[in-house]
Amino acid sequence: QVQVAESGGGLVQAGGSLRLSCTTSGLDFEEYAMGWFRQAPGKEREWIACASYSGASTEYADSVMGRFTISRDNAENTVHLQMNSLKPEDTAMYYCAAAVGMWLMRQGSVKFWGQGTQVTVSS
Secondary structure, eight states, X not given: OOEEEEEOOEEEETTXXXXXXXXXXXXXXXXXXXXXXXXXXXXXXXXXXXXXXXXXXXXXXXXXXXXXXXXXXXXXXEEEEEEOSOOGGGOEEEEEEEESSHXXXXXXXXXXXXXXEEEEEEO
């Protein structure tokens, strides 16, 4: 039984920081690129970050580049998203995702999804 679970969301003021965590079980963690998506009400789900199988390679959407950092701990089957300099437009549900490769994830081809954690940034 594959499980993907996010945590760490909350309410912060603009300019603040949050660290999201995603714990997984039931999958061969190192065979998946891991990443994050977000979706705000009335908007399409947006890919924002991903990491390669080892975590040596990372990629970011332009909307978060320079502010967010993705990392993974393969020993703990866990991926993190450090979110700094948060803006009100970052307000969304944030979803952890596993995909066969980084390119596929960027195209929205995701094998496993988490249930999401809410991030709200006040002005």
